[in-house]
Each structure stands twice: as C-alpha cells, then as structure tokens.
C-alpha cells in the first residue's frame with residue numbers, strides 16, 4: 178500500500194514571513210494519513226525544518242548537486258540538505274531542465290546523490306506540448322524515466338512526479354484519461370525495471386493542481402498524490418488539496 182503524498186514546490190517564492198503557512202498546515206493536518214512535504218527556497222530550509230520538527234509536515238529542497246562537496250559556487254549538496262533537517266529533494270524539475278539544461282543523466286546523478294545522502298528524491302519528468310501533440314508523450318516519458326531514475330531506487334527513496342510542462346502554471350491539465358494512461362505506463366516501466374519494488378514507488382501528478390480539480394485527479398488510477406506549485410504557497414489553497422487527497 179503506497180502512502181499518499183502532497184508535495185508543495187514554492188520555487189523562488191517566500192521569505193521567513195511565509196513560514197506561517199507551515200504553522201497552519203501543521204495545525205490543520207495533525208496525524209495526516211498523507212505525507213505532506215513543502216519545498217521552500219534554500220535559505221528557508223533550516224527555519225522551515227526547525228518549525229516542522231515533530232509535525233506531519235516534512236521539508237524538501239528544490240534541487241541538489243550531484244557531487245558530495247567541492248568548488249561548485251551557488252550549489253547545495255545532499256549532505257547540506259540533510260543537515261538542514263530536510264528529508265526530500267526535488268530533482269529534474271522542468272524549469273531546471275529548461276533553464277539550466279539538466280539532462281536525464283545529470284538528473285539521475287543528482288537523484289543518486291539525494292538517495293545516497295539519506296534523502297528521498299522526487300524525480301520530475303514531463304512532456305512538452307509539442308511532444309504531446311505529436312503523439313510522443315509516452316515514449317518521451319519512458320525515456321526520461323529510464324534515464325533519470327537511479328538503479329538503487331525503491332519505494333522508500335524515490336517518488337516520481339509526472340508534470341506535463343504545458344500544464345505547469347498554466348491552469349491547463351491533461352484529461353483524466355491522459356493522466357491515467359501516463360501513470361499506468363510509468364507503473365509498468367517501474368515494475369519492469371525494479372520488479373515488485375516498482376509497485377511501491379509513488380507516482381505524483383503535477384501541473385495546475387488546484388482545490389477545484391484535486392479530487393478528480395486523485396480519483397484517477399495510479400495517482401498517489403500531487404506535486405503542487407502555485408497552490409502550495411497559501412494554506413487556504415494547499416489545505417483543501419491535502420484534504421481531497423486524504424479522502425480519495
């Protein structure tokens with residue numbers, strides 16, 4: 178049985194004042210049946226993790242360098258993320274793939290570092306609108322999955338987020354049938370590669386998840402939760418999404 182997960186990616190948004198959102202989530206979702214994760218910008222990792230100690234809310238980073246340490250100005254290692262008290266790290270978000278040129282191989286190396294650092298990797302994959310319209314979504318996603326997921330992955334150290342690029346921040350989402358088709362294909366790939374353990378790896382949907390569409394998305398087969406951008410910035414938006422997941 179896979180535990181459901183609601184993960185929020187704050188991207189480059191938020192200051193220390195924004196951490197009151199965490200207080201509201203902690204209070205509203207005591208003993209939640211879902212894993213709740215917030216990924217704030219790096220300067221907020223320590224205060225966020227301190228604030229959430231012993232609560233139902235876990236903290237994650239939004240990226241992680243593949244190397245353990247060294248001359249990589251501006252970057253953050255898995256050891257540093259773990260030392261902050263965070264327990265997750267997103268890697269391979271399409272914004273980093275597009276803006277920084279992260280390849281599948283680099284995403285895989287980052288995910289490997291995350292896992293070796295004792296953290297859970299949330300590996301993002303997603304097709305562009307051009308690829309979707311050309312009927313290439315499934316082969317593209319299978320290739321990204323194969324290239325981005327490390328060999329040592331299992332249900333405890335990996336979460337995969339399917340995030341169609343054209344759905345991120347646009348208010349558009351795929352049809353529920355399209356989401357189901359992708360998640361079924363990803364599940365088959367994971368089981369094909371990892372055997373029964375592939376059935377333990379959680380599959381999140383991400384891209385314009387809102388309180389109004391969350392219940393339908395969570396009712397879709399093989400959707401174990403969501404990776405949420407904009408709607409994770411405010412407790413009044415993220416809380417109903419967590420509630421929809423808990424009751425799905």
Ligand code: PEP
Pocket residue numbers: 186340344345346347383384385386404405406407408
């Ligand atoms: C994201 O960037 O991971 C995301 C899903 O964003 P949004 O929910 O705002 O579409």
